[in-house]
Amino acid sequence: MNTPTDPDTLARRRAGRLAFWRGLSSLIAAAIAWNGVFFAAGLWFPLWWLGLFGDFVLAVMVAERVGRVVPLRGRRAYERTLAFGFPVLALVAWQVIVDAGILSATWFPQPTRIAQALWEMTVSYDRFSQTSLIGRPWLIPEVVAQSGWAAGWGLIAESHVWATLGRVGAGFVLGAIPGVLLGVVMGMNKTVRLMLDTTLSAIYVLPKIAIFPIVMLMFADPFGEGPKIVVVALAVFFLMTINSMAGVRDIDPVFLMAGRNYGARGFQMLRHVIIPAALPVIFAGLRLALGTALIVIISVEFLRAKQGVGFITFYYWEVLNPEKMYAGLVVVMILGILLTYLLQWLERRVMPWQRD
Amino acid sequence: MKLSGAQASPPRETATAAKIISRNVTKIYPTVRGPMTALTDFNLDVADGEFVSVVGPSGCGKSTYLRILAGLDTLSAGSVLIRPGADPRKPLNSVVFQEYAVFPWKTVIDNVAFGLEMRGVARAERLETAAYWLERVGLRKFAGYYPHQISGGMKQRVSIVRALANDPEVLLMDEPLGALDAQTRIVLQDELLRIWEETRKTVVYITHSLDEAILLSDRVILMTAHPGRHLATFEIDIPRPRTVETMNIARFAELRGAVWDLLGKEVARAMELQT
Ligand SMILES: Nc1ncnc2c1ncn2[C@@H]1O[C@H](COP(=O)(O)OP(=O)(O)OP(=O)(O)O)[C@@H](O)[C@H]1O
Ligand SMILES: [Mg+2]
DSSP: OOOOHHHHHHHHHHHHHHHHHHHHHHHHHHHHHHHHHHHHTTTTTTTTTEEEEEEEHHHHHHHHHHHHHGGGHHHHHHHHHHHHHHHHHHHHHHHHHHHHTTTTTTSSOOOOHHHHHHHHHSSSBBBTTTTTOOOOOOOHHHHHHHHHHHHHHEEEEEETTHHHHHHHHHHHHHHHHHHHHHHHHHHHOOHHHHHHHHHHHHTTTSSSHHHHHHHHSSSSSTTTTHHHHHHHHHHHHHHHHHHHHHHHHHHOOOHHHHHHHHOOOOOHHHHIHHHHHHHHHHHHHHHHHHHHEEEHHHHHHHSSOOSHEEEEEEHHTTOOOOHHHHHHHHHHHHHHHHHHHHHHHHHHHTTSSSSO | OOOOOOOOOOOOOSSSOEEEEEEEEEEEETTTTTEEEEEEEEEEEEETTTHHHHHHHHSSHHHHHHHHTTSSSOOSEEEEEEOOSSSSTTTEEEEOOOOOOOOOTTHHHHHHHHHHHHOOOOOHHHHHHHHHHHHHHHGGTTTOGGGGGGHHHHHHHHHHHHHHHTTTTEEESTTTTSSSSSHHHHHHHHHHHHHHHHHEEEEEEEEOHHHHHHHHHHHEEEOOOOBBBBEEEOOOOOOOOOOOOGGGGGHHHHHHHHHHHHHHHHHHHHHHHOO
């Protein structure tokens, strides 16, 4: 890049910089004034939502003003700062508001205390549930030396996180595979579609937690893992059936004609035309199904489980330990993010042709 | 100039055996507002190794006829036949679709090799054939690309060589160059001429462009506006080999004028029908 030297350009730049700083400082002054007035007039308590809204608007204006002067090279860093900076800012605000006594620390414990609770739940053995969030990995070297790898694995398998992950994973796979298959068949065959569509739509809208008791009755051990996995699988199954059917019916008929004209029949047609054409919609459905699977398993664990993230969250609510209850919710969110990443990774592997 | 009028002309007697025989092809679509006749009593025989273009106002049933020929749609009355060749393993027809219909989930080379793959040709062999055809249309470098990474003109070339690589008895092309810009279109017309004059496949070619029809064809068929039926046949007696330069010769302009005389009226009638 060449640096311009003519006085006009330099003067214009200096004026621009000046205007920028003036704008920014007046915005910051406005923010201070806005919050100051709220505090002084004691408006925070009745009108906290208005105060927060005003602060949010001011934050957006500041970010926009800064965004206009960010050079092209710094664009990505700037966008990432916005994406991660805002949640961090929200957490800081939460912390400050509770520290200042505006919100009750009993019901809205500060993020730092939640983080601390999360740490405790992870590294210390809980005598009531006889495990921790991640089991007892610290005993692994000892136990493996004494009784072998299987026993060592048992120390992880007993954990709350593993219990929830295992149920979600097993239920997801057990529901998604037949769901996609049936959905594809329904998308291709009008008779099957007419026969099943109404029934499926009716069952789909039932809250799965409401049929959990029936599912329990179907198992020899109603309190075991079977019913929990099956209820997740059911939720995923109906969603994926409806979704894959829509995906197949949405295929541009010209692709089907091209497939047929070039000699694809039966299974070849499925493998080379129908499945790949419907995959983008199927993956969008899997993302939704993942969220549903987590909702179902957490609610089932609230109701009836001796292990699992949902169980531990509800347990700490019952014994009035809100920090740990929040920590449980944080674990659910982390699981959701990790599983979504896993699904996105799979999506890129399965559909290398998708533009990103 | 030989010019056979519409209804008056008897089915054309071809010296060589006809490759495609279509008799009284009629297509009636059932719609909510009652039956809709898209195509009525359409006759067309195409000789082995002949290049025939079909021209007509939009919506006159050209694509419908091509789909029926390809066996992708049923007919309401009449009959179509494509004579099988000496090699029974060869596919009867391959279509170049009006919309590109290149599979977005397959790489360029896998798209071109698709027909061969479906017929069970071994991987090495079909990729070799596909690579040969990509080379011929200058797309060798793009073999590993996905369709969304190449331009519209390239996609249409992929769609054309997908049909050629399949080596069918007859080639059915539905406005293969319709969506292209003027320059790319001329380049591809030249390419098509070159390839056809070397392979001499039987071709039914649908287009909106009179220039293109006259330049490429041995015979141009004109269709009436909705419902589609045969209007006129023009023999194109310009000697081959032809190139895009052929469009500058006097005979070309003469033929063009004669065809437009009829087609222009028909297009005007079609537009009146729509209002
Ligand atoms: N599936 C269908 N159901 C009902 N009507 C149809 C169907 N397909 C085509 N048609 C009608 O049949 C007529 C002929 O359609 P077709 O696509 O064959 O026209 P075309 O000559 O190829 O037109 P264009 O030059 O615009 O491609 C049109 O009026 C169209 O609306
Ligand atoms: Mg058409």
